[in-house]
Amino acid sequence: MKKIISVVGARPNFMKVAPINRAIQNFLREHSDFPLIHKICHTGQHYDSNMSDVFFKDLELPEPDFYLGVGSGSHAVQTARIMIEFEKILISEKPDLVIVVGDVNSTIACSLTAVKLGIKVAHVEAGLRSFDRTMPEEINRILTDAISDYLFVSEESGVKNLKREGIPDEKIFFVGNVMIDSLISYLPKVERSEILGFFSLKPSQYGVVTLHRPSNVDSKERLKQIIDLLVDISEYKRIVFPIHPRTAQNLEKYDLLKFLNHNIIATKPLGYIDFIALIKNSAFVLTDSGGIQEETTYLGIPCITLRNSTERPVTVEIGTNVLSGEDITVAFKYIMEILNGNFKNGKIPELWDGKASERIVKILIEKLFE
Structure with a gap:
């Protein structure tokens, strides 16, 4: 039996983990005896109910299997608390893979903890760069990408950035945007708002x-x-x-x-x-x-x-x-x-088609069971 733990911590994470969880559950329904377990860990980085609880309800996420309750604090304090508490989960659960998403403190803290225990890490939304290191998120992105085993990219710029930073091609997967998966999936509910x-x-x-x-x-x-x-x-x-x-x-x-x-x-x-x-x-x-x-x-x-x-x-x-x-x-x-009606018209980027999560899950299952 293989085990995956996905990490959510702050508001943007929920929209990214929800479609991944759904894709895994859909796969398991189609393959009822498949030896895979998926669990969700909520670090509690966003602990205000308006920033967190409501998203579990809106996105139909199951209650998290683990809640670390780290709360607020400086970047160092918050990151340290997450690492200490998440390490306990990893030692107890012994997962084969940790999925982290985005660029918040939970992302780098859980990646670093997992890697130091020899557990593989998949980073969803890898390769994004603002080239502004005064943004804490930029540091989180760069460091998480440097230590992750599987890097799932939402736009072409991410592929170029990772290659420039020396990440080998076999770790990089251009799969599209899981945020858009959520958006497309919930448009019918949005229409009823x-x-x-x-x-x-x-x-x-x-x-x-x-x-x-x-x-x-x-x-x-x-x-x-x-x-x-x-x-x-x-x-x-x-x-x-x-x-x-x-x-x-x-x-x-x-x-x-x-x-x-x-x-x-x-x-x-x-x-x-x-x-x-x-x-x-x-x-x-x-x-x-x-x-x-x-x-x-x-x-x-x-x-x-x-x-x-x-x-x-x-x-x-x-x-x-x-x-x-x-x-x-x-x-x-x-x-x-x-x-005044003089603004530019846009286009939808490549692979922003609602199927990024399915691509990610297919790749991860192949990698875990090869």
């Missing part, structure tokens, strides 16, 4: 904003600039602003909530289904997230990313995404272009 009615919104008559990166929300001056931008935009369109816990804390700390007006709908983080419904029906999205750049590209929704670089360049090269950098006036210019 009542979130627009809840906020009294009409399709294409509003924009969506998400902010959470330290470079945008930790400085009072920068955060005030962005709030001023939202106020300016709200003169033209209503804005829905699901506020990340880190951003909410800083808005309160810097006394900036008072600047939001009645055209800006400030809300807590939303579940996956409702959030995708909001994006799908929006006029534009303003964000500093990674995954949202991909979701908007697939859905054909204009996306302005408040960053100088992106680890997902295909969303800019052929998708609906643009980088506005740190200059707020550039972001405002792009939004005016969108509202």
